[in-house]
Amino acid sequence: MKTSRFWAWLVFAVGAAYFFIPLIATFEFSLRMRRGEYSFDAYRVVLGDSRFQETFGYSVTVAVFTILLGVFLVVPTAYWIRLRMPHLRPIVEFITLLPLVIPAIVIVFGYIRMYGSNSPLPFLGSARGTDALLVIGYATLALPYMYRAVDTGLRTIDVRTLTEAAQILGAGWATIIARVILPNVLIAVLSGAFLTFAIVIGEFTLASLLNRPAFGPYLQNIGANRAYEPAALAVIAFAITWGCMSVIQILARFAPKSANRPN
Amino acid sequence: MADPFLSIQNVKKSFGNVAVVKDFNLDVGAGEFVSFLGPSGCGKTTMLRIVAGFEEPSAGKVLIGGKDVTGLKPNQRNIGMVFQAYALFPNLTVAQNIGFGLKVAGVPKAEAQARIDEMLGIIKLPDFGDRYPYQLSGGQQQRIALARALAPKPKLLLLDEPLSALDAKVRISLREEIRSIQKKLGITTIFVTHDQEEALSMSDRIVVMNEGRADQTGTPFEIYNRPSTKFVANFVGTLNVLEGTISDAASGTVKINAEEIGLKGKLNGSKSGDTLSLALRPEAISLGRKAGNDSNLTGQIADVHFLGSVIRVRVGVGQNVVSLDTFNSPSSPPPVVGQKTEISFSSGDVLVLH
Numbered sequence: 294m295k296t297s298r299f300w301a302w303l304v305f306a307v308g309a310a311y312f313f314i315p316l317i318a319t320f321e322f323s324l325r326m327r328r329g330e331y332s333f334d335a336y337r338v339v340l341g342d343s344r345f346q347e348t349f350g351y352s353v354t355v356a357v358f359t360i361l362l363g364v365f366l367v368v369p370t371a372y373w374i375r376l377r378m379p380h381l382r383p384i385v386e387f388i389t390l391l392p393l394v395i396p397a398i399v400i401v402f403g404y405i406r407m408y409g410s411n412s413p414l415p416f417l418g419s420a421r422g423t424d425a426l427l428v429i430g431y432a433t434l435a436l437p438y439m440y441r442a443v444d445t446g447l448r449t450i451d452v453r454t455l456t457e458a459a460q461i462l463g464a465g466w467a468t469i470i471a472r473v474i475l476p477n478v479l480i481a482v483l484s485g486a487f488l489t490f491a492i493v494i495g496e497f498t499l500a501s502l503l504n505r506p507a508f509g510p511y512l513q514n515i516g517a518n519r520a521y522e523p524a525a526l527a528v529i530a531f532a533i534t535w536g537c538m539s540v541i542q543i544l545a546r547f548a549p550k551s552a553n554r555p556n
Numbered sequence: 557m558a559d560p561f562l563s564i565q566n567v568k569k570s571f572g573n574v575a576v577v578k579d580f581n582l583d584v585g586a587g588e589f590v591s592f593l594g595p596s597g598c599g600k601t602t603m604l605r606i607v608a609g610f611e612e613p614s615a616g617k618v619l620i621g622g623k624d625v626t627g628l629k630p631n632q633r634n635i636g637m638v639f640q641a642y643a644l645f646p647n648l649t650v651a652q653n654i655g656f657g658l659k660v661a662g663v664p665k666a667e668a669q670a671r672i673d674e675m676l677g678i679i680k681l682p683d684f685g686d687r688y689p690y691q692l693s694g695g696q697q698q699r700i701a702l703a704r705a706l707a708p709k710p711k712l713l714l715l716d717e718p719l720s721a722l723d724a725k726v727r728i729s730l731r732e733e734i735r736s737i738q739k740k741l742g743i744t745t746i747f748v749t750h751d752q753e754e755a756l757s758m759s760d761r762i763v764v765m766n767e768g769r770a771d772q773t774g775t776p777f778e779i780y781n782r783p784s785t786k787f788v789a790n791f792v793g794t795l796n797v798l799e800g801t802i803s804d805a806a807s808g809t810v811k812i813n814a815e816e817i818g819l820k821g822k823l824n825g826s827k828s829g830d831t832l833s834l835a836l837r838p839e840a841i842s843l844g845r846k847a848g849n850d851s852n853l854t855g856q857i858a859d860v861h862f863l864g865s866v867i868r869v870r871v872g873v874g875q876n877v878v879s880l881d882t883f884n885s886p887s888s889p890p891p892v893v894g895q896k897t898e899i900s901f902s903s904g905d906v907l908v909l910h
Contacts, residue, residue, distance in 0.1 A: 451641060457610055458643035460630040462657035462708065472656075476647040 316531065323524035335525035344511060345526075352500075352508035355424065356493035359431040360486040363439045366432065368482065371443045372474055375452045389440040392433050397498040400430060404503070423503050430499045435492050439485035446481025447474075483544050487537040495530055559622075561586040561744050562607070562712060567616035569602055569768075576602045578768040580616070584761075587742040589735065591755040594765035595791065603765070604714055604748045609633050620712055633712075636705030636743075640717040642697040644689040650700050651676075651685035657708035675703035678737060695726040702734065706741065713738070713745040719754060731758055752792050756780060764788045781837075786909040789835045796841070796878045797909070798834045802826055810834070813874030817851040822908050833909040840905035841880040843869060843891065849900035857895045867891075871899055 326334040339345055374382055392400075404426055408416035416422040432439075452474070459469045475482070500507035512530070516523040560583035569577040577599045584590050592600035605611040607618055609630035617626040625633050636657075644653050651672050658668040676682045679699040689697055698718055705713060715734070719727045735758045738745050749755050755762050756776040763773045766787045772779060783789035790797075800812040805828045808820030812834075819834075826832065845852060858877055859870035867890050871878045878899060884890075891897065 450646065451643065454639050454641050454643040455645065457608075457630070458637070458639060458645070458704075459656070460610075461608060461633075461635055461637040461714075462704070463631045463634075463660040464656075465631060468660060473645055473647075477645070 316528075319524045320528050323521055323528055326521040335521040336529070339515075339522050339525045339529065348506050348508045348511035349494075351506050352494050355428055355431065355505075355507065356490045358428045359435060359493050360489050362428055362432045363435055363485065363489055364482055367436070367439045367443050367485070368475060368478070369470060371440060371447055372452065372470065375444070375447050376456060386440075389436045392435075393437050397430075397434060397496070398502070400433065401499050401502045404430065417503070423505060427499060427503055427505055427507075430503075431489070431493050431496065434496065434499070435485075435489035438488040438492070442481045442485030442488065443478060446478030446484075449481075450474075450477045480544050484541045487541050491534045491537050494533060560584055560619075561588075561621060562746070563619040564603070564607065565617050565619070567603070567606060567613045567618065569599070569606060569611060570614050576768055577606070577613070580768070580770055582763060582770065582773065584744060584746070586744055589738055589745045589747065589758060589760045591747045591749055591759040591762045592765055593749055593752060593755040593762050593792070595750060598765040599768040600748045600750075600765045601716060604716055604746060607712070607746060608635055608637055608714055634708070634710050635712045635714060636708070636710035637714040637716065638698065638701045638705050638718045640720050642689070642694070642701050642721075644697055644701055644704070646689055648688075649685065650681070650687050650689070650692070653689070653700060654685075654704045654707050656704060661708055663708075671707055675707050678706075678740075679703045679733075693726075694722050695730055698722065698730060699733070702737070706737075706743070711744070713743045715745065715747040717748055717750070719749070719751070727754075734758070756792070764791060766791075783835075783907060783909075786833060786835075789907055789909055794838055794879060796836045796838065796876070796880075798836070798873065798876045798878070800832050800834055802828050802830045802832060804828055805830075812853060812876075815853050817853070817903060817906075819903050819906060819908065822903075822906065824908070835907040835909050836878070836901055836905060838868075838880045841878060841899050841901045843871075843880060843882050844898055845900050849902050851903050851906075852898050852900045854896070854898050857891045857893050857897055860890055860893055862890060871897060873899065 323335045324331040324333065326332060326338075370385070374385055405417065406412075408414050408422075408426055410418035416426040455473055455477070456469055459473045464472070494508055495512070496507070497509035497513055501510045501513070512523070512526055515526055562582075562584040564580055564582040567577055567580045568575065580599075580603055582590070592603060594600045602611060606613050609625070609628060609632075613626065617624055619625065620633065620635075645656065648656065654672045654675050655668050658671060663671070672685065673682070676685055679702060681696060681699060681703075684692070684696070684700070689700070692700065698721075701718070718734070719731055722730060731754055747755070747758060756779070759776055761773060761775055762779045763770045764779060764783075764787070765771065766785075772784045772788045774782075779788065779792055783792060789795050798812055800810040800817075802823060803809045803811040803816060805823055805826060808818050808823055809816050810819050810823075810832060823832075842849060853873050855871040855873040855878070857869060858872040861868040862884070865884055866881050867884050868879065868881050869891055871880065880899065
């Protein structure tokens with residue numbers, strides 16, 4: 294008994310060291326900008342850099358639009374698949390998994406060929422068009438996470454009976470989705486939204502090849518030219534991601550409780 | 557029925573090659589409480605869903621208040637429905653659940669609140685408006701579901717096995733409550749159940765369904781005492797079936813084992829030598845000869861179950877086993893297994909099954 298507990302703790306300690314030592318080392322290194330003493334100078338420089346603010350602001354804006362597009366695309370689709378076309382679920386799940394196996398660079402070269410300024414849909418002919426294309430691309434990249442989050446949320450409620458109960462009370466499709474389905478899967482949607490946010494904030498390939506002033510290319514640029522600031526940025530990026538995950542955990546506590554599954 | 561409120565005419569429904577409802581016809585009067593009773597898979601829920609508009613019939617039509625609603629969507633039919641699984645919206649409070657239909661219909665806030673309060677009063681849960689569904693018991697949730705269905709003042713109320721998920725005690729009290737509210741509001745109601753006791757105790761009329769057809773439609777008294785088919789007789793209540801042969805069709809004499817009984821006027825064109833299934837309810841049979849009973853058969857006590865106030869006795873009559881109940885009397889001992897006995901009944905209580 295004692296031996297097995299020892300090995301369990303050893304495995305846990307090795308795992309924790311594997312994850313935390315690089316992070317602690319990065320954090321420690323980020324504090325060494327001033328010679329001979331620890332300081333937050335690197336953070337001050339990064340946060341004070343106008344390009345940081347611009348690129349971070351741009352990526353947050355793109356993330357918000359990506360989340361909106363993802364919600365409008367995924368919630369009605371996942372709902373309809375569960376309600377009326379359950380036989381199509383394996384196909385839709387396969388499609389939503391494709392972004393995990395097709396590299397972003399393939400997607401972006403496809404975009405450049407399809408939506409160049411000489412194509413019938415010249416998205417790349419203007420900055421706004423390229424921004425729109427970037428949002429669409431990010432929504433595609435986030436699809437596996439968003440679809441799974443929403444589908445899992447829908448699995449916890451009796452979609453068909455709730456829909457029929459709302460229908461017989463006179464509600465149309467828009468009311469059913471907005472007032473019955475969405476509020477009951479809101480936590481799942483928010484989980485998907487925060488995962489999308491985390492993906493968009495750190496994404497490099499699409500933004501760089503579409504030449505947009507996003508946070509990912511900025512991170513790469515700083516990393517290639519500076520010493521302490523990239524370490525500070527890595528810690529900030531971790532903080533943002535962990536912040537998102539914490540918000541998901543907190544929101545999960547406020548999920549509407551199902552009558553059949555009160556706990 | 558001169559002017560039915562709900563009329564179901566020649567409705568058929570198939571899923572692929574499987575015919576679930578086969579030529580269903582029914583007229584329901586205003587304020588009537590009609591139950592669809594039948595075993596699982598008999599098509600009763602599908603028929604209810606066709607009335608609600610959730611399923612489209614393959615043929616036939618549904619009229620409500622004289623208006624053909626066959627092509628209308630569920631949200632255009634002004635029907636209230638209570639589901640087996642309650643189907644309360646988990647994100648809304650009790651008051652918001654009851655007010656959902658009113659809000660969708662655009663009823664002014666003050667008027668809607670008054671109606672919500674009225675409905676909470678009717679279901680006797682006046683202080684429950686601020687609670688969420690997960691804070692309620694199954695019985696309370698189903699009462700809220702009933703209030704939600706009735707709040708927009710629907711023309712027709714559909715109840716899809718609303719008591720199935722509840723425990724026995726709550727089921728009995730809630731069925732009495734549902735019936736009393738239905739009578740009070742005078743709302744035309746269709747109730748789907750597989751529980752004969754519920755159907756018999758609540759309904760004005762019962763439609764017994766079998767394999768997509770209405771086998772028999774009648775009052776609970778008619779359905780129980782005069783079942784028109786073997787299926788209805790077997791499905792509703794406990795039934796003893798005796799196999800016999802017509803020995804003389806003209807005089808109505810039927811031979812059961814070596815004994816004969818008279819069933820004059822009940823054989824409807826059957827010929828001598830035909831075999832028949834004769835059915836008798838347990839309460840129509842007496843142990844031993846009894847004044848007023850004109851038919852007797854001899855048998856042997858096969859089994860005795862002491863149930864307190866009642867003793868259930870099974871008597872072997874030739875190849876058949878007949879079940880009957882006698883009242884317990886402290887002064888006389890119960891019958892003994894293996895004892896020879898006679899059973900008697902009135903020929904008027906015998907049902908000839910087709």
